[in-house]
Amino acid sequence: MREIGHFIGGKQVPGKSGRTADVFQPMTGEVIAKVALASKGELREAVENAKAAQPAWAATNPQRRARVMMKFLELIAKEMDSLAELLAREHGKTIPDAKGDIQRGVEVVEFACGIPHLLKGEFTEGAGPGIDMYSIRQPLGVVAGITPFNFPAMIPMWKFAPAIACGNAFILKPSERDPGVPMRLAELMIEAGLPAGILNVVNGDKEVVDAILDDPDVKAVGFVGSSPIAQYVYSRATAHGKRAHCFGGAKNHMIIMPDADMDQAVDALIGAGYGSAGERCMAVSVAVPVGKATADALMDKLVPRVESLKVGPSTDLSADYGPLVTKAHLDKVRGYVDLGVQEGAKLVVDGRNFKMQGYENGFYMGGCLFDEVQPTMRIYKEEIFGPVLSVVRAKDYNDALRLPSEHEYGNGVAIYTRDGDAARDFASQVNVGMVGINVPIPVPLAYYTFGGWKASGFGDLNQHGPDAVRFYTKTKTVTSRWPSGIKEGAEFSIPTMK
Ligand code: NAD
Numbered sequence: 001m002r003e004i005g006h007f008i009g010g011k012q013v014p015g016k017s018g019r020t021a022d023v024f025q026p027m028t029g030e031v032i033a034k035v036a037l038a039s040k041g042e043l044r045e046a047v048e049n050a051k052a053a054q055p056a057w058a059a060t061n062p063q064r065r066a067r068v069m070m071k072f073l074e075l076i077a078k079e080m081d082s083l084a085e086l087l088a089r090e091h092g093k094t095i096p097d098a099k100g101d102i103q104r105g106v107e108v109v110e111f112a113c114g115i116p117h118l119l120k121g122e123f124t125e126g127a128g129p130g131i132d133m134y135s136i137r138q139p140l141g142v143v144a145g146i147t148p149f150n151f152p153a154m155i156p157m158w159k160f161a162p163a164i165a166c167g168n169a170f171i172l173k174p175s176e177r178d179p180g181v182p183m184r185l186a187e188l189m190i191e192a193g194l195p196a197g198i199l200n201v202v203n204g205d206k207e208v209v210d211a212i213l214d215d216p217d218v219k220a221v222g223f224v225g226s227s228p229i230a231q232y233v234y235s236r237a238t239a240h241g242k243r244a245h246c247f248g249g250a251k252n253h254m255i256i257m258p259d260a261d262m263d264q265a266v267d268a269l270i271g272a273g274y275g276s277a278g279e280r281c282m283a284v285s286v287a288v289p290v291g292k293a294t295a296d297a298l299m300d301k302l303v304p305r306v307e308s309l310k311v312g313p314s315t316d317l318s319a320d321y322g323p324l325v326t327k328a329h330l331d332k333v334r335g336y337v338d339l340g341v342q343e344g345a346k347l348v349v350d351g352r353n354f355k356m357q358g359y360e361n362g363f364y365m366g367g368c369l370f371d372e373v374q375p376t377m378r379i380y381k382e383e384i385f386g387p388v389l390s391v392v393r394a395k396d397y398n399d400a401l402r403l404p405s406e407h408e409y410g411n412g413v414a415i416y417t418r419d420g421d422a423a424r425d426f427a428s429q430v431n432v433g434m435v436g437i438n439v440p441i442p443v444p445l446a447y448y449t450f451g452g453w454k455a456s457g458f459g460d461l462n463q464h465g466p467d468a469v470r471f472y473t474k475t476k477t478v479t480s481r482w483p484s485g486i487k488e489g490a491e492f493s494i495p496t497m498k
Pocket of ligand 1: 250
């Protein structure tokens with residue numbers, strides 16, 4: 001059995017706490033590794049290592065720091081196939097989708113290669129008589145990232161690449177469900193020339209998370225995961241005076257206006273609703289057709305597409321999506337479908353009993369589709385995080401605009417329409433952080449920032465893009481005045497005592 005320890009001081013080290021968790025291969029249901037769960041003492045060891053290494057890294061000029069990122073990109077490109085396979089085997093998503101997970105992380109590493117430019121401060125000449133003023137950005141010291149299971153490559157890279165490029169040392173606490181890829185990324189960073197101690201991976205559960213939140217030497221915490229834990233991490237980290245930005249769950253709506261291209265809208269719903277088995281924080285989980293005729297036309301096209309989704313093992317390149325991450329999560333998602341039926345929603349496609357031939361112990365579930373879901377139902381209010389799409393019929397545009405705006409979550413939203421005015425009004429009015437116009441999963445590119453509103457995000461600054469540089473640095477402002485100097489210029493006669 002493969003044992004996964006921690007990555008501290010530039011190398012893999014075995015866990016010492018005696019506690020471990022099973023890592024499953026969702027496509028077969030087997031346990032494929034045991035991951036160590038760190039104690040408070042092991043976290044402290046990593047922090048001390050990081051603290052000792054950080055000043056020299058901060059003093060390394062930003063161009064050299066960027067070169068480590070460039071080399072890391074080369075190494076990832078060479079290892080793309082094996083990383084994607086490792087990711088797919090531990091997470092369950094298909095290999096092409098796993099490559100996308102890695103690629104969206106790589107794009108933030110590419111952004112971090114611009115750190116010499118991004119770190120430039122401001123300068124005012126002559127802010128007062130003989131006075132110049134300038135600002136500089138300095139790293140915080142040791143910072144940490146706590147990440148979810150659903151993007152085990154992308155989200156760790158979103159966190160550590162900008163933080164390290166800014167001159168910090170980083171402690172990564174990845175999800176205990178799929179820790180293999182984060183461990184390999186840390187090794188590749190060392191191979192790329194990163195000094196030991198600047199990127200550490202400490203595996204574990206609540207115990208090590210709490211140790212991070214309470215450690216006085218950890219100056220900032222970036223978290224991504226479910227909303228209750230995001231809120232908990234935010235409160236505990238900030239109570240200890242740390243910087244924190246914590247991103248949570250979602251219930252992303254897609255509005256389909258009567259003038260939308262229905263084929264495009266259906267394609268978008270199928271990909272964004274069921275891709276990665278719905279285990280994406282930007283998955284569309286609610287479709288909102290506007291008007292009865294739109295709803296009926298949508299259902300006519302959508303139902304056969306959901307019925308013909310191809311579920312398969314993660315290594316099947318032709319599968320639309322693979323298994324869910326664990327048996328416990330599969331049971332939870334099935335439980336939500338049972339609940340929807342009890343609540344009175346109309347289950348028009350039922351994938352609960354899907355079995356994958358030859359992989360009977362895998363965590364598979366067929367696509368489910370609910371019609372006539374009401375905003376008062378729990379299946380509408382809560383995040384399901386599985387291959388389940390709910391259709392909520394809206395009377396008119398204002399009704400449709402109100403649904404995502406009034407929902408507790410506010411991560412992403414999309415509108416499908418051919419009407420520029422409606423799209424523009426929607427983008428301006430909707431109370432949600434990321435908006436797509438005829439784009440179902442509006443994940444901003446690396447040089448913009450990513451962040452949801454309301455219960456989908458706690459803290460001030462977003463992830464990646466310019467906000468990441470602000471989050472991982474503190475600004476120092478210098479006001480400088482020099483006494484008047486000698487301005488007469490060069491003297492050509494031999495100096496004598498005057
Ligand atoms: P999770 O909240 O269970 O776990 C996230 C992290 O928190 C993990 O590292 C885990 O070990 C740790 N953790 C879990 N329970 C804890 C506790 N009681 N105390 C302290 N730490 C704890 O989330 P998950 O199931 O791994 O990921 C799925 C969730 O993440 C979904 O809700 C999804 O919407 C969300 N997500 C959000 C974004 C975003 O950017 N908003 C992106 C991806 C995923």
